[in-house]
Amino acid sequence: MSPLLEIACFNAESAILAASAGADRIELCKDYSLGGLTPDPSTLSSLKSHIQIPVYVMIRPTADTFCYDSASFEKMKTEIDKFKDLGADGFVFGILHHSSEGYDEDNSRRSMIDVARNAELVRRAGGRPCTFHRAFDLIPETQWTSALGDISECGFSSLLTNGGPSGTAAVDCIEKLAALVQWTRLHGPSNVSNSAPVLDIIVGGGVRSSNTRLLQGQTRAEAFHSAALMGDDQRVSVDEVRKMRVSLQHG
Template identity: 25%
Template sequence: MKYLVEVCAGSVEDCLIAEQQGAHRIELNNAVHLGGLTPSVGTLIEAKKRVDIPIIAMLRARPGGFYYNDVEIETMFRDAEELIKHGVDGIVFGFLNEDASVDVQTTKKFVELAKKHEVEAIFHRAYDRANDPYEAIEALIVCGVDRILTSGQKPTADQGIDLLKDLHKRYGPKIELCVGAGVNISNVDTILVKTSINQVHSSFKGWFKDPTTHGKVSYQYDEKGDYEGVSRQVLKAFIDHLENVEK
């Protein structure tokens, strides 16, 4: 395909669906509804047994922003070492200083770990909270980051098209950009054409039922369903659409 589709997955089942429906890469998370946290090593091991497309893994110790204390950083570094040991194809992270500039020292530490083991180093949407998008991307290039996942510093990627287009035009030869946040079948054509970026990221969300969620105590966290995951139908329709666009 001319375009690359990355699926935000929260389980082994999501990974299986991603590959079966023709996705090209998986970003493995825990707690997708919190913006994604570090997945368990067990989830990665079981996914790698069953899936052949590349799996990159989120490193995020908690919800909220991206200004971490030393314990959180060391925990994520240990997680990164374990995930790499068990075959992950890339590590996904984002570190900011208190003023929302890129934490260059910590970023370099994680990039060096990735390069040492020949896996990708990806800076996630912490970039969209950076105080200056141009200073931030230049810092990430100097650090050796391979790719940035970004919505163009807007809540959804279709709102961030102008910045995405300019970033790709200025820095495309130096660093990959993958567009994420609110990318769907209704806006992907516009995003790809106007930005000239050829990588997109989405959760392709569907809602599922578990008969033990409700009763005297309810564990439902959203009125749409009991838990979320990758929808086979939504992802297939998206992939089919892009294939038709390429023709």
């Protein structure tokens, strides 16, 4: 079975094109220049009748932070409810603590992951799988083991990461990505309840047909994420999606 290919799409047209070119799943969002934000509900509505593959909706109300105030958090809950009603197959989000928040009484904290809020949103998703997005790439490597346990404890089924600091290409973090994949397979839901899902690592960050075979071979990951954009347009390249699909099938 070939690895999963998820394509980030910023409009309905791109999602339809990506599905026709061999994508296994769509991550639906808007505003590529801002790293992806919550899409308009109308985009999902117009899309669902045209494609058969799963569509995961990004829930990210603002681009300037992954630490949300109460109003933004309430908005995220409302958006999940709305997109569930419109047929979303899953969700993509991630909430971090401010550096001075979230400590236990002994002044310790497992990681920057806001376990309580993330877990609430996962429950809100009503059984639909949830991906913790690249907010993970802002977490220091020294916290990774704790963060992986926290993310799994929240109930996430997958983690999207480039394997290094935010903005780094996945091809420059192959050893760390391989270590993350190995850790999740060896430990599974470490130190959490038996009901927690095993966390799948989704490799993202500059993933293209020119490097998918290398990334697949060196990391042993089973899921890859790309916007597959070519040029300045926010429209997916059908040719690039097809090339990635072929590369992953023969990796």
